[in-house]
Amino acid sequence: MTEVAVRLGERSYKVYVAAGEVERLGVTARRHLTGNRILVITNPTVRALYGGTVQKSLAAAGFVVCEIEIPDGEEFKTLDTVKELYGKALDIGLERGDAVVALGGGVVGDTAGFFAATYKRGVALVQVPTTLLAQVDSSVGGKVGVNHPRGKNLIGAFHQPRFVVADVTTLNTLPVREIRAGLAEIIKYGIIRDVRFFEWLENRLQNLLNLEQTALEHAVSLSCRIKADVVSADEREEGIRAILNYGHTVAHALEAVGCYHHFVHGEAVGVGMVAAARLAVRLGMLSVPEAERIAALVARAGLPVEIPAGMDAEEIISAMFHDKKVVENRLTFVLPEAIGRVRIAHGVPVESINAVLTGAS
Numbered sequence: 001m002t003e004v005a006v007r008l009g010e011r012s013y014k015v016y017v018a019a020g021e022v023e024r025l026g027v028t029a030r031r032h033l034t035g036n037r038i039l040v041i042t043n044p045t046v047r048a049l050y051g052g053t054v055q056k057s058l059a060a061a062g063f064v065v066c067e068i069e070i071p072d073g074e075e076f077k078t079l080d081t082v083k084e085l086y087g088k089a090l091d092i093g094l095e096r097g098d099a100v101v102a103l104g105g106g107v108v109g110d111t112a113g114f115f116a117a118t119y120k121r122g123v124a125l126v127q128v129p130t131t132l133l134a135q136v137d138s139s140v141g142g143k144v145g146v147n148h149p150r151g152k153n154l155i156g157a158f159h160q161p162r163f164v165v166a167d168v169t170t171l172n173t174l175p176v177r178e179i180r181a182g183l184a185e186i187i188k189y190g191i192i193r194d195v196r197f198f199e200w201l202e203n204r205l206q207n208l209l210n211l212e213q214t215a216l217e218h219a220v221s222l223s224c225r226i227k228a229d230v231v232s233a234d235e236r237e238e239g240i241r242a243i244l245n246y247g248h249t250v251a252h253a254l255e256a257v258g259c260y261h262h263f264v265h266g267e268a269v270g271v272g273m274v275a276a277a278r279l280a281v282r283l284g285m286l287s288v289p290e291a292e293r294i295a296a297l298v299a300r301a302g303l304p305v306e307i308p309a310g311m312d313a314e315e316i317i318s319a320m321f322h323d324k325k326v327v328e329n330r331l332t333f334v335l336p337e338a339i340g341r342v343r344i345a346h347g348v349p350v351e352s353i354n355a356v357l358t359g360a361s
C-alpha cells in the first residue's frame, strides 16, 4: 500500500492507494473518525458494485451505517440534488459529529463533498473514489461543488476529506472510455511536473490500459503525490495550484460548446493539453518535437487530440471568455516550457489561440 500525505496543517490527511482497500475501509475509518455513524452517499451504478462491501466493512468496524443514493450523471451535479440530500439527512437525524463517505466517481465526490461542506456548517468527509479520474484528481485537494445552469462548478467550497481510499481493483468494472478519461489527467501530471513520470507513461501506457494492478498503483500514487504537493503549497488556488488546470482552458470551453454531451471531461482535457502544447510552440516557448511527444501520448491513450469537425473556433474562444477563471477579460493558459515544466501565461493573444484551433500554420 502507498500512503500519500496532503500537508495542510491541522487539515492534513492521507490518500491510501492499494488493491483491496475498500474491504478495509471500516478499519481505516476507525483510525480517523471519532463519531459512530456514517452516511454513505453513492449512485445506483456504484452501489450495485461496491455498496455491499462498503456497508459490511463499516458495520464490521462497529459503525452505524446509512445510505443515500443520488442519480447517476453529470446533469445531477446540482443544488437540487444537494437539497434532496439535506432533506434525507435531516430525516435520518444526521448530526455534526457524524461523517459522510462519498463512494463513486467525481460527480458523487463533488456533490456529496459539497453536501458535507455545508450540512450543519460542515461534517467530516471521506472520499472513496471509484473512477480513475476521481482517484487521481477529484478526490484529492478539497474542491467540492455543483454545476449551475450557466456553467460548471460555479457553486462550491473547499472541504478537505479526513482521508481518501483509492482502491485500484474498483477500476476493473470501469468502462474503457472512463479509463482513458482518467489517463488524460495522469498524463497531465507528467507534463506539468515530472518528465520521468511522462517517460514512464510512454513505456507503460499499455500496462495501464490492460489494468495491471502494479502499474495502476504506481500511476495513481504518483499522480496523487504530485497533486498533493501542489495543493499543500497552495490550497486555495491563489498561485501555483492553477498549473493543475493545464489543458483545461480549452477543455472547459469544449465542454460548454458541446453542452457536456460530446465529450467526457478527460477527453476534452486531451484536446486541451495538445492545443496548449501547440500554443506554446506558436509562442516560442516549447519545441516542436516536445509538442509532438505530448500529442502522441494523448493519442495513444485513445483520447481525441483535435477539436471535432463542425465545432467553431470562434464559439470555443467565446466560451473561454465566460469561464469563471477569466480575470479582467484576459485569457489565461498553462503552457509547457518543456515536458515536466509549465508556466502560467496571462493575456494570451486571441489570434494565436484561433490559429491553433483552426490548424493554421
Ligand code: NAD
Residues within 6 Å of the ligand: 043, 045, 046, 049, 072, 073, 074, 077, 104, 105, 106, 107, 108, 110, 130, 131, 132, 133, 134, 137, 138, 139, 140, 141, 142, 143, 144, 152, 153, 170, 171, 172, 173, 174, 175, 178, 181, 265
Ligand atoms: P462520473 O462520476 O460521472 O463517473 C463516470 C461513470 O462511471 C458514472 O456513470 C459512474 O456511475 C460510473 N462509475 C463510477 N465508478 C465505477 C466503477 N468502479 N465501475 C463502473 N462504473 C463506475 O465521472 P468522473 O470522471 O469520475 O468525474 C467527473 C466529475 O469530476 C466532473 O463533474 C468534474 O467536474 C469533476 N472533477 C472535480 C475535480 C475536483 O477537484 N473536485 C477535479 C476533476 C474533475
Ligand code: GLY
Residues within 6 Å of the ligand: 137, 140, 141, 143, 237, 241, 244, 245
Ligand atoms: N482539478 C484542479 C484542482 O483540483 O485544482
